[in-house]
Amino acid sequence: xxxxxxxxxxxxxxxxxxxxxxxxxxxxxxxxxxxxxxxxxxxxxxxxxxxxxxxxxxxxxxxxxxxxxxxxxxxxxxxxxxxxxxxxxxxxxxxxxxxxxxxxxxxxxxxxxxxxxxxxxxxxxxxxxxxxxxxxxxxxxxxxxxxxxxxxxxxxxxxxxxxxxxxxxxxxxxxxxxxxxxxxxxxxxxxxxxxxxxxxxxxxxxxxxxxxxxxxxxxxxxxxxxxxxxxxxxxxxxxxxxxxxxxxxxxxxxxxxxxxxxxxxxxxxxxxxxxxxxxxxxxxxxxxxxxxxxxxxxxxxxxxxxxxxxxxxxxxxxxxxxxxxxxxxxxxxxxxxxxxxxxxxxxxxxxxxxxxxxxxxxxxxxxxxxxxxxxxxxxxxxxxxxxxxxxxxxxxxxxxxxxxxxxxxxxxxxxxxxxxxxxxxxxxxxxxxxxxxxxxxxxxxxxxxxxxxxxxxxxxxxxxxxxxxxxxxxxxxxxxxxxxxx
Amino acid sequence: xxxxxxxxxxxxxxxxxxxxxxxxxxxxxxxxxxxxxxxxxxxxxxxxxxxxxxxxxxxxxxxxxxxxxxxxxxxxxxxxxxxxxxxxxxxxxx
Numbered sequence: 001x002x003x004x005x006x007x008x009x010x011x012x013x014x015x016x017x018x019x020x021x022x023x024x025x026x027x028x029x030x031x032x033x034x035x036x037x038x039x040x041x042x043x044x045x046x047x048x049x050x051x052x053x054x055x056x057x058x059x060x061x062x063x064x065x066x067x068x069x070x071x072x073x074x075x076x077x078x079x080x081x082x083x084x085x086x087x088x089x090x091x092x093x094x095x096x097x098x099x100x101x102x103x104x105x106x107x108x109x110x111x112x113x114x115x116x117x118x119x120x121x122x123x124x125x126x127x128x129x130x131x132x133x134x135x136x137x138x139x140x141x142x143x144x145x146x147x148x149x150x151x152x153x154x155x156x157x158x159x160x161x162x163x164x165x166x167x168x169x170x171x172x173x174x175x176x177x178x179x180x181x182x183x184x185x186x187x188x189x190x191x192x193x194x195x196x197x198x199x200x201x202x203x204x205x206x207x208x209x210x211x212x213x214x215x216x217x218x219x220x221x222x223x224x225x226x227x228x229x230x231x232x233x234x235x236x237x238x239x240x241x242x243x244x245x246x247x248x249x250x251x252x253x254x255x256x257x258x259x260x261x262x263x264x265x266x267x268x269x270x271x272x273x274x275x276x277x278x279x280x281x282x283x284x285x286x287x288x289x290x291x292x293x294x295x296x297x298x299x300x301x302x303x304x305x306x307x308x309x310x311x312x313x314x315x316x317x318x319x320x321x322x323x324x325x326x327x328x329x330x331x332x333x334x335x336x337x338x339x340x341x342x343x344x345x346x347x348x349x350x351x352x353x354x355x356x357x358x359x360x361x362x363x364x365x366x367x368x369x370x371x372x373x374x375x376x377x378x379x380x381x382x383x384x385x386x387x388x389x390x391x392x393x394x395x396x397x398x399x400x401x402x403x404x405x406x407x408x409x410x411x412x413x414x415x416x417x418x419x420x421x422x423x424x425x426x427x428x429x430x431x432x433x434x435x436x437x438x439x440x441x442x443x444x445x446x447x448x449x450x451x452x453x454x455x456x457x458x459x460x461x462x463x464x465x466x467x468x469x470x471x472x473x474x475x476x477x478x479x480x481x482x483x484x485x486x
Numbered sequence: 487x488x489x490x491x492x493x494x495x496x497x498x499x500x501x502x503x504x505x506x507x508x509x510x511x512x513x514x515x516x517x518x519x520x521x522x523x524x525x526x527x528x529x530x531x532x533x534x535x536x537x538x539x540x541x542x543x544x545x546x547x548x549x550x551x552x553x554x555x556x557x558x559x560x561x562x563x564x565x566x567x568x569x570x571x572x573x574x575x576x577x578x579x580x
Contacts, residue, residue, distance in 0.1 A: 109561050205541045219540050248547050249540065311530065318524035329501060336502065338576050340565035346577050351502065353577035359504045367503055368513060371494070372520070374501040388527050390537035395530060397538060430516040431523055447541025471542055 020081060020232050023177040027070075027080035027122075034080045038067040038124055041082050041176050045126060051156065053148035054170040056087050058127040059094050066124045076122025077239055082178040083123040086167050087131050089181055089223060090212040091115050098214040099131040099163075100144040102361040103341040112212020113247070114181065114223050114240040121239045126178075129166030133363045134328065135185050135216040138436050139425050140165025140192065142365040149422070153196055154461055158419045161195030164226065168192030168200065171226045179236045180226040185216045186320050187440025189224045193452035194414035194464025199481060200226045201233040204471045205447030206251035208237075209244030217327035218249070220320075220444055230451070230481040234258035237474065253472065261475040262482040267301030269408040269480065275306045276313035277412035277439050285458030290413045293455035293465040293484050297411075300483045307403050307410065312396045312442035317434055319396060320441035322376045322389035329373030332366070368430070397446040404470040409480055412439050414452045414464035443468045451477040453484045489518050 018026075026032045042060045049055050063082075070080060085091050088098035090108035092115075097103035111119065119125065133144040140150050140162035150165040152158035153172040160169045164182035169192070171180045182189040184202040193200025202224040210221055223240065227233040238259055243252040273294060278287060294304050337343045337357030344357050362370070376385040403410060415436060425433070443450045448471060452464040465484065469477045494514055498505045505513065559572055568575040 106565060109557070109564070206544070245547075245549070249544055251542070315527060315530055318527050321520075322524060322527075333502075338566065338568060339562075339574055343566060343568050346568065346575065348577060350577040350579055354502045355499075355504045358502050362503070364509070367498075367505070367509070368516070370501045370503060371497050371513065372517065375489075375497050375517075375521070378497065378500075384528065385521075385524065387537065388530075388532065390539065391532035391535040392527055392530050393541075394535050394538040395532065397541060429519065431519050434520065445541065 018177065019229070020177045020179070020235060024077070024079045024081065028074045030074060032080065034071050034074065035064065035067045037080065037176070038063050038082065041126060044174065044176065045170070048170065048173050051151070052153065052169055052173060053150045054129055054166040054173070055084070055127040056097065056099065056130050056147065056166070057095055059125060062094060063124050063126045066119070070122055070124070074122065076120065077235065078118060079122035081123055082126045082174070082176060083118055083181065083236070084126055084129045084167060084170055084178065085115060085181045086164050086183050087128040088135060088183055088214045088216075089115060090214065091125055091128065094125070094128060096128060096214070097144070098134045099147055100133045100362070100366065101146055101342060102335050102358070103214070105342060106340045108212070110212065112223075113209035113244045115212065117240050117242070118236065129164070129170060129180065131166060132163035133366050134214070134332065135163040135183060135188055136328075136365045136369050137162045138187065138191050138433065139420070141422065141425055142363060144363050145361065152419050155419070157421050158461070159195060159422060159425060161192030161415070161419065163188040163192075165192045167226050168196035168198055171198045171228060172196040179232050181236075182224050182226050183213060184222050184224055184444060185220045185324055186444045187437045189226065190414050190440055190450055190452040190464070190466055191437070193226055195419040195462065197454045197457070197462030198226055198228055199230050199233045199454065200224065200452040201237055201474070201477070202444070202450050203237060203241065203474050204251070204449045206249050207449070207472070207474070208240050209242070209247040209250050211244055211246040215331040217324040218331070219327060220324055230453070230478050231259060231262045233451070234262060234478045256475050258474050258478050261479040264479045265301065266297065266480055266483050269302045269476070270406065271297060271302050271304045271480070272307030272403050272407040272410045273304050274313070274410055274412040275308045276310060282413060282416045283418055285418060286413050286416065286463050289456035289458060289463040290465045293453065294411060296484050297480060302480070304411070307407065309399055309403065309442065311392070311399045313438060315392055316396060316441040316445060317438050319389045319392045320437070320445055321372070321434055322385050323393060323445070325369045325373030326376045326386050327373070329370045329377070332370055393445050396442055400442070400446045400448060408476055409473070410468040412466050414439065414466040418458055418461045418463070439466060447471065449474045449477060451481050453481045455484060489514070489521060
């Protein structure tokens with residue numbers, strides 16, 4: 001349905017048929033009343049949120065204020081696009097808690113750099129999406145105390161994946177142009193993207209500033225994007241990438257135009273199919289659709305062949321969890337009931353007070369990971385665990401670098417299973433839940449960009465295929481991902 | 487390696503966490519299983535490998551030692567109820 005010139009009102013159902021770039025053009029030409037549109041968007045978000053819990057906060061007043069400001073002078077690459085932000089990414093004036101009760105009441109005095117860049121380009125921030133507490137999980141069931149678990153958009157009795165579950169869920173469910181901010185430490189963009197049937201793009205480590213991201217693991221965290229299409233994910237990445245002097249790990253290299261890669265020919269590109277990802281633990285339905293995705297790439301002229309990555313798949317999980325929890329346990333040491341977030345009555349000495357606040361307001365998985373990370377760094381254990389993991393990380397990264405001397409990209413299933421029921425997750429042991437990340441931790445440890453591409457449905461549930469690129473090769477992922485998308 | 491209740495309590499104490507008996511009983515077998523599985527890292531030959539603190543090549547960056555704008559006192563104190571006369575209030579040290 002086209003919007004004729006002179007029509008000021010935007011109907012919610014037009015969103016289905018209008019792509020994001022066309023929408024931005026219409027906003028800039030004032031053919032869409034952006035305030036009316038955002039008002040309708042907020043209504044839609046509230047309705048969805050009642051059933052699905054994708055938002056910890058819907059920022060109605062803030063979004064309408066931004067829309068009124070934009071209406072005066074509509075400009076920017078993201079003009080008028082509703083953008084949701086994972087709760088671990090700071091937005092000025094909006095409660096940002098990383099999904100944890102210990103940060104309840106914290107309203108940042110600043111925007112994360114990535115959010116600031118999006119706002120400058122006309123994005124309308126509509127709210128903070130739900131997640132596993134601090135990113136500690138792969139199913140978004142480890143939400144903080146008092147928080148709601150997000151439900152899968154295709155089956156509310158199933159998981160959205162995690163930890164960016166809310167971001168992926170709303171990206172699938174919403175009917176108007178929208179792009180989400182997500183964050184990945186060990187796979188938390190690609191996994192929920194797979195379970196919710198959307199594109200999830202995690203860039204190279206250091207490509208997007210981490211300033212304003214509430215940390216999980218400093219050497220692992222990356223802000224990324226989720227969209228209904230590869231183009232949407234690329235559009236937001238274009239805007240938020242770049243050097244930031246406020247982040248000492250920010251890469252000072254030029255930003256490519258990722259959007260320009262969408263639709264380019266992939267003829268002659270060489271793709272390595274990760275052999276170890278197709279073992280007996282892989283769900284047959286998932287395998288069927290991923291192999292079809294690979295076949296789609298071949299029909300577009302790419303050459304696919306098996307490649308072996310034995311270290312990454314076999315040792316990625318312990319390496320990731322030892323490094324990730326070690327870094328997290330030091331990062332979370334600052335959360336103690338002082339200066340910001342929740343507090344208690346000042347009783348006892350500082351050890352007693354800090355222990356009281358932390359014990360009362362951290363969720364179970366947060367406590368487990370703090371303990372794991374503290375243990376891994378302790379005298380008598382750190383050589384065998386933390387320091388060993390740092391060396392295995394090097395070996396894993398070298399394994400990927402060797403593969404990229406031959407291949408433009410690597411491919412595997414994103415997650416070995418279909419989105420599980422919550423009742424099935426409850427029966428898993430701790431180790432089994434950690435093992436679900438086994439196809440994702442490798443690229444995250446090596447800081448490699450990766451993209452979840454939806455490749456079909458099995459028993460009504462989405463299946464995702466993972467494309468992995470070498471450092472700063474996000475463009476190739478968009479190029480390949482846009483060709484698989486049919 | 488042996489992880490027992492006393493070690494778990496000690497680690498939790500170091501991390502400023504006071505676990506309930508129920509948490510101790512739940513976490514102990516979970517962490518034992520996980521650390522046992524993670525110890526298979528010893529199978530990987532890293533005798534000639536350097537550690538990776540970061541996944542990409544990074545240089546340490548420094549800024550000029552010049553004073554600049556920073557967070558004001560009012561803003562700094564705005565996020566907590568635990569404050570008095572322009573100071574953060576905290577638990578007693580001793």
